[in-house]
Amino acid sequence: MTSSAWAAQTLADQETGTAFEHLIGSLRGLQDSVTSTRPPAEVALAIAAELRAVAHRLDEFGVGEADQLAGAQMDYPGRSQACVPVLDHTAQSADEVRGTLQLSRFHLGRNGAAHGGVIPLVFDEIFGRLAGTDRPRCRTAFLHVDYREITPIGRRLDFTGRVERVDGRKIFVTGSLADGDAVVAEADALFVVLREGQP
Numbered sequence: 001m002t003s004s005a006w007a008a009q010t011l012a013d014q015e016t017g018t019a020f021e022h023l024i025g026s027l028r029g030l031q032d033s034v035t036s037t038r039p040p041a042e043v044a045l046a047i048a049a050e051l052r053a054v055a056h057r058l059d060e061f062g063v064g065e066a067d068q069l070a071g072a073q074m075d076y077p078g079r080s081q082a083c084v085p086v087l088d089h090t091a092q093s094a095d096e097v098r099g100t101l102q103l104s105r106f107h108l109g110r111n112g113a114a115h116g117g118v119i120p121l122v123f124d125e126i127f128g129r130l131a132g133t134d135r136p137r138c139r140t141a142f143l144h145v146d147y148r149e150i151t152p153i154g155r156r157l158d159f160t161g162r163v164e165r166v167d168g169r170k171i172f173v174t175g176s177l178a179d180g181d182a183v184v185a186e187a188d189a190l191f192v193v194l195r196e197g198q199p
């Protein structure tokens, strides 16, 4: 994948990077397991203690943002982070992207519909990657989402993204999320290329 904005990200050696991706995959699975089960109190308390012990085990390996692998491993569909749903890009250029994703119990709002806040999260990720491909670093200035239908969890969804216009530092992007033939959400956003020294 070519990307000027992403190239600066820290990369681990392959063994470390792959192992970390396994760790994040297990964390995603855990988020779903916790969300979709109702353990008795003693089991919940025992697992809570085990999870605290696991977190404690990681303490000694703490690093600053520049050295963290989470979010920086661009070769993995989820960037090795557990916040944003995993995106599988099937086509990507500097102007257009397509791909699939599947939301899970962790992303549930109510009555089978994904949480409304997950949808802009997904679009920000799709658009952020697109706007940053073969361009300097940029940030979201606005992101407008139209919720056309509920977005189901547990089904393959198709996403698109397209750069509509570039005007100086401004990159205007549009996209959609579909469940089969049904467009469940559409979005448009402005990304602004950062000036030297902007965080």
Ligand SMILES: CCCCCCCC/C=C\CCCCCCCC(=O)SCCNC(=O)CCNC(=O)[C@H](O)C(C)(C)COP(=O)(O)OP(=O)(O)OC[C@H]1O[C@@H](n2cnc3c(N)ncnc32)[C@H](O)[C@@H]1OP(=O)(O)O
Pocket (backbone or CB within 6 Å): 005, 006, 009, 071, 124, 125, 126, 127, 128, 129, 132, 137, 138, 139, 140, 141, 142, 168, 169, 170, 190, 192, 193, 194, 195, 198
């Ligand atoms: C993450 C960064 C990229 C890293 C890349 C490497 C790693 C890649 C890894 C993984 C892929 C990425 C996947 C995830 C991506 C997620 C991206 C995000 O979510 S970023 C976080 C949320 N966004 C903010 O926190 C912005 C906060 N706002 C700002 O910082 C500023 O407002 C900023 C930079 C957006 C603009 O500020 P100014 O001072 O630089 O520029 P001014 O002059 O205000 O605006 C420039 C032009 O844009 C228009 N503009 C600005 N904001 C606008 C707005 N809200 N609506 C309409 N126009 C706006 C202005 O009117 C102006 O237009 P005229 O040049 O005069 O024509």
